[in-house]
Amino acid sequence: MRLDNTATGVFVIAPTPFTDAGALDLDSAARMTDAFLEAGANGITLLGVMGEAPKLDAQEALEVTGVVLRRVAGRVPVIVGVSAPGFAAMRALADGAMDAGAAGVMIAPAPGLRGDDAVLAYLRQASAAVGDAPWVLQDYPQLTGVHLSAAMVAALAGEDPRLVMLKAEDHPGLDKLTAIRARLGARLSIMGGNGGIFLPQEVERGADGIMTGYAFPEMLGRVFTLVRAGERDAAHDLFDLHLPLIRYELQPGLGLAVRKHVLMRRGWIASAALRSPGPKLTAETIAEIEVILARLGARDPASRL
Template identity: 55%
Template sequence: MKLDHTARGVFPIAPTPFLPDGAVDTKSIDTMCDFYFSAGATGLTILGIMGEAPKLDADEALAISRQVIGRCEIPVIVGVSAPGFAAMRNLARAVMDAGAAGVMIAPPPSLRTDDQIVTYYHNAIEAIGGEIPFVIQDYPLTLSVIMTPAVIRRIVMDLPSCVMLKHEDWPGLEKISALRAFQREGSLRPLSILTGNGGLFLDFEMERGADGAMTGYCFPDMLADVVRLSNEGKRDEAHDLFDAHLPLIRYEQQQGVGLATRKYVLRKRGAIAHDAQRAPAGKLTETARAEIDFLLRRLAKHDPRARF
């Protein structure tokens, strides 16, 4: 089940479930995996930014990975970004031995020039091994690293184990178009492109050539439907469904409480037992919870999955 460039559909970014005391909620890991599978996910991505990976120690990260991989019937991508290559190598090799499909690597915020970015990925793959399929995480809004289409092309063409781009630039529609143009002209080999940013631009990203979504929006089943409808050429239906969810997608985009919002709704949907995060973390006020409930009631008029 190794990842390759043909990957399509929805690979939700999964949260890490915690108990109110901050311990990992192992029971909710199983219910969460089952929830994503039933929602139409074609794969799952864990230990990303949404997964609060920096708040986990090495043993916890590996234990969570093994449990998710053992529970899921779909490919699992594991985020292995780390300050040093030794930790990245150890986690990457351990999760691949456990049955992961591939790993995701984000660039450190210190990178500034094109050559620095390309060199970093060369060094990372030398460390983990060229036999491990990997995903480039392009998220300049959080990571502050600007990757141009030309830089992404250099990485992909230099490193055969690069099979996917997690595209989270904003605005980023033109970047997708540029990369697909490189492929048409023959200067870029085939590459899976899954998009993030909470799904905020998924409707048009699909039309620009994305293969699907890799994001943590609390209705992954909606993301799966939009991807399917777009692939079927049902443009108006895809946009109508997307537009119904847009107010909640927008609410999730708030810095500081986005993950709290997602976990709150995922708890209400039965995916996890608690909406707890590890400190430091943003928290929802009672007013914020009431606003989310209001958005869910309005959404339920158009999508019955929002009725709890």
């Protein structure tokens, strides 16, 4: 299965499960993958920001990728983030992931690039490094500090048929999403991000789906389906129930720890641990999460723990 521009729906960004001691927890990776598939995920993305990719060595990255790919067994496309400081590491991970059965890879501009020419030159070189792999352009300037205009995205899409998807995470980015869709039509699959906080509006603006790690991916799928069916009020009503948890997950520096706690509470992973360096949730924070979860479950029975 190779990723293409017809991809649609919910692509769940998977965390990398660790034990409390910081070792890879491959059993949890397998169980989590099963849970994502049961929740209706249309695709899975590994080794993104949420996957703590910089904390893994090359062998660990391929181990996690292999476990997930074997569990998925071709049922949905799996995208592997390959962004790295150097192209040699990027090439090695891309080759290993594609050989193991990945559908495509994801690339973000390197932090610190200045000027359109430098950004485009870097992305051209990075895409060459991943060989013939279909690739996803991650536009996340809040993290990289690199701005991509609609014209730059269109230029890349116009010259490289292997670019099949945009992960649109500029913030604010709804007007930019509209501008890209107007320029490119269906040339690229466009996935929203940013924790899902603008999911209904992104789909209404023409996004093909969402790529995020929100701990209740079933909700994302339900909202997406409702928007596509024209049931706008029902979509927004359901989405609004989850906004308190989405907001809590979006706290800079702490959000992944919150997500892992909720996934642990759901029984999908055994430990909420982040690999060091990383924050640990205080008792007060955990208590706040539990209140949010209880209130959510009371209002959305499908999300009751």
